[in-house]
Amino acid sequence: MAEKSGADILVDTLVEQGVEVIFGYPGGAVLPIYDAIFEHPKIRHILVRHEQAATHAAEGYARATGKPGVVLVTSGPGATNAVTGITDAFMDSIPMVVITGQVPTPLIGSDAFQEADTVGITRHCCKHNYLVKDPAKLGAVMHEAFFIATHGRPGPVVVDIPKDVQVAKGNPSAEPVSSHKSYRPKTSARMEEVDAALDLIAKADAPIFYTGGGIINSGPEASASLRRIAEMTGAPVTSTLMGLGAFPATSPQWMGMLGMHGTYEANMAMNRADLVICLGARFDDRVTGRLDAFSPGSTKIHVDIDRSSINKTVAVHLPIVADVGDFLAALCARWEERALERRNLSEWWARIKGWRATECLAYPEHDELIMPQRAIENLFKATRGRNPIITTEVGQHQMWAAQHFHFDDPNKWLTSGGLGTMGYGLPAAIGAQIAFPDALVIDIAGEASIQMNIQELATATQYRLPVKIFILNNEYMGMVRQWQELTYESRYSSSYSDALPDFVKLGEAYGWTGIRIEKPDELDAGIDAMINTDGPVIVDCRVAKLANCFPMIPSGAAHTEMLLQADEVSGKMDDEAKALV
């Protein structure tokens, strides 16, 4: 076989892996690769305006399609700019392969121009990384990188390639791999584990399914199995932020999200349950609240593909290391084989009905001002028939979207959950729109977050992507301000969004349509105009400035200590609570 350059070997492996799109930004140390993809017939390169956006776009693409996202950036600042998105993908278990250029091997360690220790910097914020020093090994490393990124708990893998390795020739013989010598995640539950789980479920009087992003990652079959087992058992289902859409919000068994800004009924049910079935979630601090008061009386089953997620913060009675989709399929099959009867849960549901009567997501309406919750609700209603893909930035608007926008299908809700990265939403929307050019893709944003990757307006313009941005503009970093009200007696230290741009004009400057909504009676017309306008649209929706996101479990509080409305806000906290994030 004829030898090929490292850059050509790299591109060949991308084609062999079925990669259709890469998100990137060129620079000195990746010029050979950029030349190899010049006018490439199979691989489309999307030029972003900042490397962080390339990683979030790849995440959005991955989250919406289930396929790994691919990023290509240069050495030094290209790589360091990508670190936030790599970390984000690591925290949210998003499959991603990040190719970084590196200075030529003889210059490594010499503080060369645009040199950074990329493998050193990314070592603990990615699933695995490589520095490839031999073009003959590049093909094998790339295939291994895709294997690692997509098997077991998905995550980002970084491949750092010095420029001389891109130019040098090597034997291209390498093929996609289906196993790894040391990375062999356990993906199937043993029959006795499935039966043990079923034994607990069949005799529980107050069970609840607590589901997470693992169900989405496992694929649509996992969501389908979840729906089946929920129907068979009749148990309520709640979900983390990352798992929204795995279970349909239209189901009467849907409890809404749990945790810090979850529903009262979901949190109360978690607290009073006698059996918690945790599926592909990880007992995050945003979910559990105060650990010693978390679901105190329940038996806990935890199914996770990552052994290190089990017993990390909450000790469980039945730990099961498995792919959650695999487990759920086995659970459904065994339920039928054993001909188990659905238990009478009417007493449990009566209690849930009582908690639901609190109507915890209700909010005060206003004649003159647009309530942010109202804006989300109306956006949801107006887009129902369109099956939209929703991305968000991070903050109050994100939580309001999680509470008031409802999902019936997986892969439609793309948000930065673990890392909480402001600036995620717009590039993620771009990535999703690239994958689904005809879908309605909306970034629900805040006026502060959107400015963190505002330069990506140009990317959408360049590729004619009809992305919609719906900004809930309250002129504050609202979640920061909310915490300052809660904890620091409303001393608004640096949380006011001063010197805001005119978002309508800004959008127009980038070739977008800009729409401003200022009064409640303009809301629906503005939303309709956004949906029905071809091409990208940015909406500056001016909302009530001091609205806060409730219900809320304050840091360090128990599920039963939810604040339901603003008048319960104390304004002061002791040091123990202040020290919690």
Next chain:
Amino acid sequence: MHIKETAPERHVLTVTVDNEAGILARIAGMFTARGYNIESLTVADVTEDHAISRITIVTNGPPHVIEQIIAQLDRLVPVHKVADLTDIGPHVQRELALVKVAGVGEHRIEALRLAEVYRASVVDATTESFIFELTGAPDKIQSFIDLMRQVGLVEVGRTGVVAIVRGKEAS
């Protein structure tokens, strides 16, 4: 407020890994990134083809932290196997120390006498100093060093613990 701490347990772990660039940084960095302790860490390749290294880590923490450390090590891509020797049962722990002692007269004689008791061998000598080489369990090494402190200890080098399970089975 004050930071709370829980009582730690000492555990000896062996980790079998690919002998590749950066592996030690990956392991050690995981410990610092997640706030785990390392009492000692030793590493060397152990297979005929030099492809596999064995790392012995002595760590401490409450039981749930030890369980997490093992799970976190286990999910690193180049890690083949993690064994908790403390958990498995009887095992041999050995450490090597080089101990330099300087002195004249009574102290010099006492140092030599103690070295004999501890079966330390003299690997270098001048008229005013010795270097002793000593192998043994960590507490034996420690008690020898404590004694040498009283007779003119100058410098100590220790390898850290290597350990292996007793009996015919591999860990």
